[in-house]
Amino acid sequence: MTHSSPHSPDLTLEPLDVERDAGLLHRWVTHPKARFWMMQEASPAEVAAEYTRIAKHPHHHAWLGRHRGEPAFLAETYDPARSELAGLTALPDLEPGDLGMHVLVAPTDEPVRGFTRQVFAAVLEHCFRDPAVRRVVVEPDAANLAIRRLNTEHGFREVREVPLPGKTAMLSVLTRAAWQHATGEVAHLRPDHLEAGQRHLLTKALAELSHERLLEPQRLGDGRWRVTAPDGRTRYDFRARVLPLEHWVIEPASVMRTRNGEPAPLDVQAFVAEHAEVLGLPTELLHTYLEELAGTLAGFAWKRHHHRATATDLVDADYQELEAAMTEGHPSFLANNGRIGLGVRDHAAYAPETGSTVRLVWLAARRASAHLSLGDGLTEEALLAGELDPEVRAGFDERLTTLGLDPADYLLLPVHPWQWENKAAVTFAPDLARRDLVHLGEGPDSYQPQQSIRTFFNRSRPDRHYVKTALAVQNMGFVRGLSPGFMVDTPAINDHVAALVASDPTLQACGFSVLRERAAVGYTGDAYHANPRTDDRSTPHQKMLAALWRESPLPRLGRGERLATMASLLHRDAEGRSLAAAMVTASRLTAQAWLRSYLHAYVRPIVHCLVAHDLAFMPHGENLVLVLRDHVPVRALMKDIGEEVAFLHDRPLPPAVERTRAEVDDDERALPLQTDVMVGVLRHLAGILDDEGVLPASELWAEVRRCVRQHADEHPDLALEHKRYDFSRPTFKHSCVNRLQLRDTRQMLDLSGDGDQMMYAGELDNPLATAG
Template sequence: MRLTIEPLDLERDLTLLHAWVTHPRSVFWMMQDATLDDVRREYDGIVADPHHHAFLGRADGRPAFLVEIYDPAYSLLAGLPELRPGDLGMHVLVAPPDGEPVPGFTSQVFAAVMEHCFADPAVERVVVEPDARNDAIRQKNVDAGFVELREIPLPGKTAMLSVCTRYAYEAACGTDRIAGDGTAHLTPALMDRAHRHLVAKAIGEYAHERLLAPEPDGSRPGWWTLTAGTSTYSFSARVHALEHWVVDPASIEPAPDAQAFVAELAPTLGIPDQLLPTYLEEIASTLAAAAWKLRHRRVPVAELVDADYQAIEAAMTEGHPAFVANNGRIGFGLDDYTAYAPETGEPVRLHWLAARRAVTRLTLGDGQTEETLYDGELAPATRDRFAARLRGLGLDPVDYLLLPVHPWQWVNKLAVTFAPDVARRDLVHLGAGDDDHRPQQSIRTFFNLSRPERHYVKTALAIQNMGFLRGLSPAYMEATPAINDWVSATVAADAELQATGFTVLRELAAIGYTGDAFHQHAGPSPYRKMIAALWRESPMPSLDAGERPMTMAALLHRDADGDALVTALIKASPVDAATWVRSYLLAYLRPLVHCLYAYDLAFMPHGENLVLVLRDHVPVRALMKDIGEEVAVMGSLPLPAEVERIRGEFPDDVKALAIHTDVFDGVLRFVGAILAEDGVLDEEEFWALVRATIEEHSADHPELASAAAHYDLLRATFRHSCLNRLQLRNTLQMVDLTDQAESLMFAGTLANPAAPVA
């Protein structure tokens, strides 16, 4: 049967519509006594409403059903806390049958309507509010993947507010009718695109790190060949500044298999035999995530130009720009991926533990107390519920601290690996909190959706991802608030940094449990990093009118069609490309250079560690985050005793890599190449703006001339520090966080594109 959906023509369809909505079977439509004029007035209003639309559905050309879609934010549902951006309201009315009902017809109509709704990639969820007494349609909704949230009062009825995500619908019935196994994305066509994309990235990044050396194809300008084991690949590519390769995925011949490609190159890449399976598993997981995003997360950049902070965070698809195996997440099952991966956009409610105070350490930053922290994070009713849980077990709430944990961590690690601690009531599971959170690209850090002004929460998560088990060390984090206070005070007291608007998002509190056997009877290990969390300031309270935040990683995002968000932002802004880039560099690069020159202070300023603040689509200032684990003082600046941990001893030629590697090679080579590829800004002009930003800072700060000469950021070449080499050498722990400099791996030097032109 062929089902079609077309705009309602009221003049043509009025009589038919009246017969449908007044039929006894349509009692829940609440128009039983409507006259023809009543129906006309109702649907004239819908036709005139830009936020509400009506459609006629046909079965093999015969009128058969009515569909209404609407924006819930402009409906009777407006203001409900459950609503989110990307929601689309829906009503469907199946026409009374002329004769005997056709078995399964209503289900076919329902599937066609859901697919019509989700055909718009901006739609994340469908919202319905059937009469709570309508058991038949409620069951139909649940069968299609809807989750019933709660009853709500609406005019004329008590409704059951229900929502269905794109993934939940496809998992329930699937647009390709895969019956609920959640693998609609694992198709040959999508996996071929995933393989091509990942192999193109692998060729580019491995060549950038000089692990591979593609040869020019003399017969085809712009084409290259590469031998991998017994295989030879041909592809087209362009090479930009800093030996940045842009490989065309569609051009790779023959059709590549990413796992076979890596396995053939394993001896060349230096992957130890015993670790190759782990790396291949991370490659497989990265491929699976890429296919899922192609299937379920096709958001055009045109829709991100004005999107909110978390919509952009969930829409990004690449992960780390340099690491090839960057979506490993070993430990997650398919259901975990769809529940907790940032790209799925699903809300998460963190679980809470009561951790016995005698074996748990809570450290607090300036201005924080235990009570203000918990009062801000948990509603009074929630705290009362948690306290009642403890008292019900015969325990005194005063003896416990409250510790948030990832739901996966509780189910898969804490309730099993730490079962003795739970049994002796050193740890007590209190249940889920009341706030919805969303995982960030860093996957174990959560943004509070229910109360965006509240703190980020960073949790321990014992999955293997990108060269690390993503735990948090209670011992290491104990000094985190003090470190953040010192960095924040240093930044706030500096006139230059204040002029640029550069600030840090402080990690205000850290908590860790150490009463387990792994702390008492065993040496250092990942098991000591499984029960800890920290709280970090949200950027939202610091925004002025007309400003919006965006993670800097979004500047490197291209959508499924290859369109770049940074290009779209520049085109949407009121300034030209050079002015836009200059403003970006003043917000991002200049403060980092100043911190290095004035304080020998280095951050880890990659895309996910920095929030850009935009005004009229132009970056105007930057907020630095992830301070405690990724900041270093590389000189003799006096430090408080509790902050001394961040002082590091580094060779002089490594110190400058805080800008050369982490900024030039880690971020700007990608931005510059995107703008050049898109024809937005010539690459030489881009790097001339980088050079001018550094030179202008030096001209404005002659008192820092000796530091500028010492770091010599505009030297002709700098050491080529490589990231993939670290992960390939040891996929389980690529660096020692307590001595990162000794872990670095180099591949000669790179020509500095910001160096003065001879």
Template sequence: MRTTIEPLALDGATVRLLHRWVTHPRSVYWQMGEASADEVALEYSGISASSTHHAWLGRVDGEPTFLAETYDPAHSPLAGLPEVREGDLGMHVLVAPPEGPPRSGLTRAVFAAVLEHCFAEESVRRVVVEPDVGNDAIARLNKEAGFVVARTVELPEKTAALSFLTREDWLATSGRDADPAPHLSPALLGAAQRRLVTKALSELCHERLLVPVPDGPGRWRVDGPTSSHRFAARVLPLEHWDVDPGSVTREVDGAAVDLDVQELVVEHADALGLRGELVAVYLEELAATLAWTCWQLAHPGPPVASLLTASHGEVEAAMTEGHPGFLANRGRIGFGLADHEAYSPDAAAPVRLLWLAVRRDRARLTLGEGWTEDGLYATGLGSEVELMHDRLRRRGLDPADHLLMPVHPWQWDRKVAVTFAPDVARRDLVVLGEGTSRHQAMQSIRTFADLDDPCRPQVKTALAIQNMGFVRGLSPAYMEATPAISDWVARLVAGDPALQRLGFSVLREVAAVGYTGDVYHRAAPGAPQRKMLAALWRESPVGAVGDGERIVTLASLLHRDPAGDSYATALVEASGLTPREWLGRCLDAYLRPVVHCLLAHDLAFMPHGENLLLVLRDQAPVRCVMKDLGEEVAVLSQTRVLPPEVERVRAEVDDDDRCLAVLTDVVDGVLRHLAATWDRDGVLPVADFWDEVACCLERHAADHPELSSAAADYALQRPTFRHSCLNRLQLRDARHMVDLSDQASSFLYAGELDNPLHRAVPDGGSAAG
């Protein structure tokens, strides 16, 4: 049985479900047998509004099956009892009354899942329960789980058996033997190694760093100084090596040995250009990627079928692959195991952001058009604003002299409290503590969506971990222009009739705040410490979704669930469209506006999986929404007039490389992987896939003859294009992969790729787009 636990969402269907559960005769000890549906809704609305009491909906194999509550005993009827102490967490569990034959082992599986949920928070040392003394069934279950009855206590509505389960007893009783890292097992490591070695062979061959030789029909071999890797693969357009994971073997002196992605890299270090101290840097990113892959394998996500009705946050939490091109794509160097389980998008644990007050004369706040500081706080924090201001006043400080800044909890603990200790001690930075709203980390790790009010702006924070070639900082100086750039892009998009017909829109980055009063800003130009204290607010994608629609990241189209089923395929099947029809709609929503912005405005986005959101209706794409504007848009023209505050986005790119904004970032970076997925699964042959992509460009050209000159300049259907390689960048220096201020000069190339969008014409010429 696969169990999942999620925050209880009080929609009408859930209220009806809860009402049926809690009023059932088998739920007599829940003491709500006579409650109306409105009374049940009122009860759980109160719990949802509480910061010390939480309700959770549990699913078994995707179906709602149980209700759990967790609470702080110090803020409950148990408050004041001498047995209650710091580190205790209270728990209630209700398994849904069966509507058919009882499922063997269901109650025990649910109980085990809820206990694991409780102890997932490292600060929890004991779980507390207080069942009615007459509830013999739960008493037996508690005893089996390791609970020890402390004594009988009189509570307002029952006589209860106050019982405790310590973390140590839970570990022993659950068979975990207090293993602090149960996911790091030989079996899970073997599966993770197979996944990464398969990807290494595919992507490093694609980038022409490894050169396979034929080894039989449909089979290939990569030889190194000491070992050989053999595998079955198909070579698809764009030199995409579609490697069969089950076929990959490694041999040393003719004997089979375990797959090991680090050993593969070490053995081929010269061919990969990996030298000196950077060997260890890259190997550590690979080790971390293996670690978190093992963790994901130990916590399998839901089947793709259940994601067809899932929210944006639920789909985000289910993603497992990360960047499809990078091999070391989940390094997160700086996160320990507890940090990963608390803050990673994989774990999807609710996070409460920490808030600082920063002296107004030592910080910068910039706001987008139509926004004020008070409006930002009212929209982004709601009632928390007054809570933070009260905390400031209690310290004898005036809120008018300070700006409010959200900080990632990890960043505060590991960086700010130490690196900026003098600033904190001087009260230039005033720690206000956690906010009350729960947030979810999105796939970009440092961006958070508000779980309690999804309409609030998302928050992006500085996070000084190393991940995929970057330390994820935010520069106050760089962020200062972000709202203006965002507004300019939004105006351009809104003013283009073609983009409006396509429904294309952007999420504005409406405010940015950064602290600049530290010694690093005064005395250390270019220091990484200058990127540790900044944040921005971005419009919530909720506002881009209409009735009957939902939103998912483009990255989800490349997702496979633990059974290997494709999410994109599941969407096609549920839509009732043919794969080619579905792809055509997706391209019109995604590729066409990206191409139009390039040809009509010389405006390039970074439209990879996490920067673009697809709006779905009836499981098919209808339009797209672009985000991450301030850091990643570029104007590829030296003559186009730009407002002074936007000038930063102008990029110097060779004329012949401007096409790569589509051919590398979209065609090779995203569509190559979707084409391979559908071809492997028998959904749509690659020839038909790339024909439909070419047709999308041609439909746009036919509709916009006024852009024919720009189309000829960009030549998106040219015969070949320069092969820009991502892993080569990371292998060159995994600490500083790209200079964000001059990205084009950082790129590395490996010859040219044949363009699958190229059309030959009968007279021997070619169509150049």
């Protein structure tokens, strides 16, 4: 098969035909200009034998490149893990998704200026054409300064020198994100991507703001609706169906905007500005919200430009491929990818959709000005031994002793690279100068950002912990910091919840468990903690240097099992096809059977935790990891325990867990299920499956009701508690998340505050009261 380059259509690549091309190859590889190819003395037979060997190798391929149909270059691609690199000290630097590459431009006495760069770019496009390729790895001769310069110009990062047969090589890697950055920082900002993003986001705005009763669409008949802006001159017409829980399923292609009776382009920022007063958006915060919408549109355009995998392609994707493939951000919030503070290069380096990997920066924080909290049975030594190799820790200690400091006086603190460069190194300059903080440098492990952007998964050692870091970037109504004071009790809370879950037979029968946050560290020796605000509310400045370690789910997998973030069930590809529907098809189960397994893994544990323990989670899509077997969810792992768990009773709790106690009225007890599960997740899943003809929404809600009733029937000892929670009451309070963000785009909730800060819009009819 011949591949052409999108940016250089005159260049093509095709599989090498050894019999046809052997003579040509011999002339190229033995030319004096090809000395770094190390085949100067090879005979024609030896060259043919070498490329015959490559042709037969399952993990090494050779490609003939042509320019306008004429042979012009040679390329090789290979799996580094099955190459000579794998047996050497370079192995720790290799990662899943690496692809090795060699390029030889046909030697000529009349070189064309810029041609080598065109060839190099075309070969890289060829390599990254495969979505499974995360990085391209090269190992040029360290003495070949010209090719090393070419590599770095295209975004390669030189890792280190490694000894290979016949040469000392400079191992270098190019991430997909770095390649995309090098080929155009804003290549995704195109009219077609913007139009698609505007249509998607405006459709979502009409649907979600109507759901939250901020808009009151006028029924026109025959499935047609209209929203008229307050000025009376701008109208939005569309076709829609309204499903249970006032879930609006709008046909994106049907959305039309007219102004003064004339067609007008779709513009979600203009829509928000037109409706600002109706939406309750304060005038002084309008521009901040518009900026978050602009960031969300930019993120959409980037994903549309670079994500080509279909829902079917993703059915067999691994955990981290899925994490990077998500396109929505949050199913309910409009401005969900604002990320105010990240620049275009930062996006390429740190946004989860790029699938890029980073190395965390490590600081040493003076113990007297910092705090480390550890879970039951975990020591500082055991934590660090599990996360950092001995030579790395020795290097950190050497850095401290070189400065005349005692390593025993310091705690180790991982920091997001952006946070170090943009905040810690400047905002904490006095602390660094005092040596209360000491910069130790990057750690060696590669981490991939998760959908929650400040949480990292260890790609080098997947058995090691997630690391959650502070990040002073505003996204979705919050600056994404971490409070050292708030996290002091986090490991103890996790231990308490994990022990409760592990001791409950019903939860164990569901396979339900929690990913514990095992340790938390934070620095408080700065001026911002020394001079707190008088209103007792912590500020972003007090949340800039902290981190926690959370268990990895990988060690919990059994034979034939794999992982997926629950948010992936709501993912839809560029053609509108959902991953959930693709999973149902791949499972070969009926939609009802697939759904029952999912509800048993997800809804049943949430119900049981409430009625048996008065324990409420915030179980939205990104807070759960699903375990799949044959494309079917069979159990769930809950995470983000420290910040998003509450006990709804007045029974004794350990002192460190006391902050999780919440006082709620009886009519609010069931809201963790009704709001976070039914409205926050299942409403969207019901709309997706109904829209794709997989399962009518009414049947999904009938299955949810069956799941809740089955739990009650099988637990007669909890009959009074089921009656108290009354999950099937006719109506429940209508909690509205966009209203929260619109009320205060800077901090929609004070997570450390008391009382109910939610916003409600009356009550919703409960589909569990009538389903089935």
